Amino acid sequence: MTIYDKPFKTYEEQIELLRTRNLNISDSEFAMHALDTISYYDLINRYQRYFMPDGEYFIEGTTIEQLYSLSMFDRSIQAFILKYSMFTENIFKTKLAYTLSKDFGVDMSVYLAKSKYKESYQSPNNVLTFDAVQLECLKTRNDNKIASNPTLYYREHHNHIPPWILLKNLSFSNSINLFKLLKNTQRDDVVNALLPDETGKTIPLNDKTNFIICALEAIRVFRNAAAHNLDFTALRTNETRKIPSSTLSKCLPGNLLIKKQNKKIGKNEKVYLKGIYGVMLSMMVLLKTDYLKKQFIVDFLSVFNGIDDDDRVIKPFLFQCYANIADMPMDTQDRFLIYLDQT
Template identity: 40%
Template sequence: MGILIFDKPFKSFEEQIDILENKYNLYIEDKNMALSALKSLTYYDLINGYKECFITNDKFEPGISLGFLHIFAQIDRHIQSTIFKYSTIVENSYKSKLAYVLAKNFGVCEHDYLDPDNYFRTNNKISFSRIQKACISIYDGSKPIPQPTKHYVEKHNHIPPWILFKNLSFSNAINFFQLLKSQEKHEVADLLIPDKNLDYYKKVEFIIASLNIIRNFRNKMAHNLKFITYKSHFHSLDPKTILHLLPPGLLHWKDIRQNKIGLNDIYGDILCILILLDDEYLQTSMLADFIISFNKMDNGKSTPMKLVKTKYFSITRLPPDIAKRFTALYEAKLKLLNL
């Protein structure tokens, strides 16, 4: 048997820098800084993660340096971490509201709220039997039982939905909503969006689309996949509905019609999170976190920082005046909360 020659052999940090300089024409302004960047963010994250944005014909664009990539990655990570943080809050809030309605209407025992008679058997290729099986597999002992479900299996005589759903995937939790019958679906929809002026069917449509958009972007971030160019192509928001639900100034018809933003992209994801948080304090906190990120770009006086801002907004297609939009809403909410 011959010796296997690996097509991705080990390369020292110094060798990685040499490849970047001589193969990819990346400008290395400081070798020590380059070593530090590669040690903290890795070659793959810095190069492969962003090469579709800055590489043409296997060469970096003129003006792109490792220092630029390092700053770009730090800004991107900060914005991603903010989106991820509030995505998780939305997921937990949604599961809590869903569990509340199921417990109220069907009971707190898993045998009752997982009874197939309480749901449509199928809807848009979603099968309740598959979701039921996924729920049962959490506590039946066929695999290690996670906490907090394990505690209830060992110490209590039933597993309430608000406990079981902590171990249920976001995807299956969303599918639960789609399989609810009209009364329960209406109750969950009103808890998520307590807007009496929005048609029930528009609410349901928005909830399904927005939860899936949040889930899709969250999964991209969780698995360190390409985030900044991603669009949720299988789920898109209805323009009239999101404009109705948002405070004035965050999204305009021009954004949608001319710039094609706000419906299934990063900005759409951020807006969905803001709507579904449905809590003035959380919304204010989220706006403040984003404003900090945007101010970091504006406060940078160096040429690389200015280039980072231009490139980041161009690639993500976030509105160039997003900081102004968010600051106006943030200040309005502070006055409302008397802070």
């Protein structure tokens, strides 16, 4: 008979286990609510690196109310990331569809013709082939499962499926892959549309292209983690989608959001850019318009308004915990406030 090392436990048993691990639970009813709505794994395991450094016992004074508040704050950040990742995805797909339509036309057999693309794209971990991406595009065209599928509607009511319709149903991942396989003329067109050169500031085209690919991949991964309730705070960009800090810095004004010393980005700043903060700044850059960038910051700052202003302990405590776990600058709020004031 198998003895399971992670057996089922009732909420009452979970509460008693947490108490033996030194978690302060003064209100059993609240603890029951927390475990019933968030789950033991998401409430405890997700943040144990910060609150249980030895993996066995909570730091003295840790309460279940603190863990619950941190979890709710984390979900507010994730909802914010989801919202603006959708903005970013839509902007990217709009630019991509515009170039495909302008240069290749609106007939799928033409704008997805193999001759229009590179045969493959080499990334550090694998080789992406056009045949594989084209197959995913055809699957999207033939998908009958989504009732609100605009591609299906066009297939049944029009004589062609233009790029701006296909891309609405093509996944973010496959859209990025299609972009990677574009020949230089079309890919450069999309790159310059997403990152136009500013007056007095020119970024080499190769650097812009690399930044866009890495930023889009990172945004996609963080968005998926938020959407599927994965360990969002522990997520970091790896070498295959490491956001180039120097290019990101050039896309942002002055020394406001990425701190430099002697014109060099410090080690701590580079750590910040591997996590949520780097993805946030990348989304800001790709949002393009000043209006959207400022709205982005206003929405981020509004997350903090959801924390009770009357509690002079929980508010700074929450962000201090979150910043430590997610590798965000402790002065993130101040950086954004200064940016709003100076731009």
